[in-house]
Amino acid sequence: MAIELSPEQTADVRKHATTEPAVVRIALIIMVTVFLILFLLFPLIIIFTQAFSKGWQVYLAAISDPDALSAIKLTLIVAAIAVPLNAVFGIAAAWCITKFRFKGKSIFITLIDLPFAVSPVIAGLVFVLLFGGQGVFGEWLFENDIKIIFAVPGIILATMFITFPFVARELIPIMQAQGSSEEEASMLLGASGWKTFIHVTLPNIKWGLLYGIILCNARAIGEFGAVSVVSGHIRGLTNTMPLHIEILYNEYQFTASFAVASLMSVAAIFTLVLKNFFEWKMDKGMGEKA
């Protein structure tokens, strides 16, 4: 049976089928906005007002304090080592998973996700149990005069463990979607494995890779739990920025604490902008897929 519908009627039907009533829409928008203001914008403003509450001089003094500078330096060093290594590991892991067939692949994928599942404190403890004084390798390390726990290497290891999944997680779906036929074509045209990677694989994954690196970097700078366990909180030596902020806060130096926190917030905002840019680039790349 055919029912004749006038144009207005069809339009009406469609409107009801695809969108919520105005009341619901407005209510949802208000809810989200209030939530964002309360939990994101407001705290951000607090950080900056607190940081500058005693003026520029105090702010500058807080972030140029030798301990603060050493914390900033250590954080940057840790990120500079952990992020590139994890970028390489992430590419290698994603490559293994997407380009080869092997047994136990799903276990391998689960293992990559392990750092996401495990609490950072436990991750830190694992390193203490392995490399600490009472740990499995403790004695050997002591005899050979190698310090890992309560030293920079431990912080780097813990950070690497925590940030390992970011690059791989980002690359696996991209590389899966692309398949390996472009690489196969390159190899059959006589290119070596390295040339294939540089000329074919890398250009195809570059925005996803940068996106993963940005997220990895943000986490490497901000990691608290695991680093806190292995660092030993030695001022000027093994304190990263998050640890330094905590110490300042516990010592009631609120202004100084918020001053360092404001630096980290700036880094976070910068990260978000970059992340969005890479996302946009990736979508564009996907759209151009031949």
Place this chain on the structure above:
Amino acid sequence: MIRLTDISKRFGNYQALKGIDLDIPSGELVALLGPSGSGKTSLLRIIAGLEGADEGSIRFDADEGNELEKNVGFVFQHYALFKHMTVFENVAYGLKVKKRKDRLPKKVIREKVLELLKLVRLEGFADRYPSQLSGGQRQRVALARTLAVEPKILLLDEPFGALDAKVRKELRRWLRRLHDEVAVTTIFVTHDQEEALDVADRIVILNDGKIIQEGSPDEVYHHPNSPFVYNFLGDVNLFKGRLEKGKLHQGVCEWEINGDIVSQSETAVGFVRPHDISISRDHALKDSVPAWITYIQAFGKSVRIELKRQDSEEYLEAELSREQFTELRLQIKELVFVKPNQLHVFTPDDYVI
């Protein structure tokens, strides 16, 4: 010559290829034809060296190569063009990645690429990106890119699969001409029997990981060795019956059969192509069956007629020339007499293959 001996390949629990023996002489244009899952693409990838065979060996003649990987060109089903490179860069890729000592000077590479683009009729497209090309153009870029490294063996995986009918036909003719000009051994995979029959010198028909039949298009079309091949290469009508003294009996009907096969069998099936069926209004007792015309498709150079047998209610399909059709002036729902002219009979033994 490429000689494949006893090639087997397994993916997990799935046996893709089961003991393939095949010789491919130099310079031939060969089609690997089969339904999906028949193993044809696996076989092509093994010849290309993209997969290793679990068992068996491949041998290439001296002229085709010790330096195998450089002499096999492969065109992927979805072209696998480098989408971040222009058409020019795509075609030049194989020349540019050569080791420094083997690499041609830049100017020579440029000339060669432009020449290839001319060959595939894409002269004006050097600076375009793959996303700016149509399917047929991408296909031709993929071909030019492969030909740039001067392969001795050209492998194509479903080369026309993703193109629309008209472009497909055009590229088919063009591939044939190209093969005759460049003189490379060409092997292509297809599931389209018309494509294989139209283009190839030789057709290798695969099913379920095994070679069922190989031969020239004429051989496999007119002398299929099994019901599978007969079915796969075109439309068929079936006449089930029993064999006695070299004749196929079905109810009151009996037909002479051609070809020498066993003369006695309780069950046998006669295969006949639609164009080998004739329709008349005269009732000849022994070799015609009565049938109703149920549908007439009367456009194009031939007329397809669907019939329903009066006795068994099975459907038949006949193809008449336009002249015959006009002469007979057939009407829908009319009762006519149908006679198979070229019965090709298979007994249950043939189904084992």
